Amino acid sequence: MKKTKRIIYLFVIIFSLAVNPLLSQPMNNYKIHLVSETSIFSSADFEACHSSTIVEISPDTLMAAWFAGSHEGANDVGIWISNYTNKTWSAPKEIVKGYDSLGNQLPCWNPVLFKTNDNKLVLFYKVGPNPREWWGCAVQSIDNGISWSKSIKLPEGFLGPIKNKPLQLTNGKIFCPSSVETTDGEWSTHLEICDNNLSTWEKIKIQKDDSVGVIQPTIIKHNNGKFQMLCRSKQNVIYETWSKNDGFTWSELKPSKLPNPNSGIDAVSLHNGKFILVYNPLLSGNDWWNGRNVLNAAVSDDGQNWINIYQLENEMDGEFSYPAVIQASDNSIHITYTNKRKTIKHVVLKLD
Numbered sequence: 001m002k003k004t005k006r007i008i009y010l011f012v013i014i015f016s017l018a019v020n021p022l023l024s025q026p027m028n029n030y031k032i033h034l035v036s037e038t039s040i041f042s043s044a045d046f047e048a049c050h051s052s053t054i055v056e057i058s059p060d061t062l063m064a065a066w067f068a069g070s071h072e073g074a075n076d077v078g079i080w081i082s083n084y085t086n087k088t089w090s091a092p093k094e095i096v097k098g099y100d101s102l103g104n105q106l107p108c109w110n111p112v113l114f115k116t117n118d119n120k121l122v123l124f125y126k127v128g129p130n131p132r133e134w135w136g137c138a139v140q141s142i143d144n145g146i147s148w149s150k151s152i153k154l155p156e157g158f159l160g161p162i163k164n165k166p167l168q169l170t171n172g173k174i175f176c177p178s179s180v181e182t183t184d185g186e187w188s189t190h191l192e193i194c195d196n197n198l199s200t201w202e203k204i205k206i207q208k209d210d211s212v213g214v215i216q217p218t219i220i221k222h223n224n225g226k227f228q229m230l231c232r233s234k235q236n237v238i239y240e241t242w243s244k245n246d247g248f249t250w251s252e253l254k255p256s257k258l259p260n261p262n263s264g265i266d267a268v269s270l271h272n273g274k275f276i277l278v279y280n281p282l283l284s285g286n287d288w289w290n291g292r293n294v295l296n297a298a299v300s301d302d303g304q305n306w307i308n309i310y311q312l313e314n315e316m317d318g319e320f321s322y323p324a325v326i327q328a329s330d331n332s333i334h335i336t337y338t339n340k341r342k343t344i345k346h347v348v349l350k351l352d
Contacts, residue, residue, distance in 0.1 A: 098127035187213035261291020
């Protein structure tokens with residue numbers, strides 16, 4: 001049976017390569033340089049890790065975070081961080097554990113690092129037995145992560161950025177791309193808007209077809225003032241939605257031209273006006289990890305037509321997933337992602 005499933009999945013991969021025009025294009029349309037490729041840690045005091053996030057604290061200094069413990073969903077799973085200084089990652093350090101109102105330890109999920117325009121460092125994360133029953137939390141730092149505030153629970157009904165980094169407008173509003181997974185299996189995406197102090201919150205719903213399941217959006221801003229969100233889905237394709245009026249309303253979610261094997265993605269607007277997206281360019285298979293064995297970076301001028309420019313991973317088996325991508329002040333592109341649930345990989349690229 002296992003051999004039959006493997007043959008079927010190999011056919012799915014071959015079919016994906018055949019039907020997806022992006023994958024048939026060479027990855028040399030742009031001059032891209034690999035600056036470095038390393039693991040954030042080689043050993044640590046946990047068995048498994050997942051869902052990384054990265055932020056630039058200051059020029060030449062970065063911070064990454066992820067959740068880790070004995071396994072995903074275990075009560076001992078907390079949020080760990082590491083600092084990148086002088087091109088070296090510090091030893092991982094756990095800074096957050098999850099508890100319910102009775103003091104019982106529960107797993108932490110999906111950290112998201114973000115630096116506000118008033119230089120406050122915020123770590124959003126979730127706590128709960130599973131993604132259908134979790135709640136949003138946050139800790140803050142005014143000294144670039146040397147010390148952290150006491151954890152706060154976000155207002156009822158708000159989860160904060162669910163996987164990918166927020167986007168702050170010039171008026172101070174923070175756009176948090178978010179989503180909900182319900183106990184009856186429904187997945188839906190929405191936008192949460194807050195201020196620097198995380199004191200005021202507003203939710204913007206996004207329309208979709210009832211048969212479509214979408215979560216974990218990433219948000220980018222276009223030079224013409226439009227905003228775009230790209231979402232993970234159950235439908236083997238990345239879905240997208242657009243706003244022309246500063247996020248007050250959004251178009252109905254529609255499929256993009258990009259495949260998605262029900263796996264996390266992330267994108268960022270580059271300083272030159274282009275966009276970079278990191279994603280798994282395959283279709284899903286019989287098992288949840290199928291399709292996560294290849295990880296690509298793609299570039300676009302308009303957010304709709306994407307060209308693969310760099311292949312981060314390509315193996316027959318294994319999981320390379322849940323990427324996070326930022327562009328630093330020196331224009332270098334930093335990507336972190338899960339490497340087989342054993343470590344977090346860090347890749348630095350330069351794009352001419």
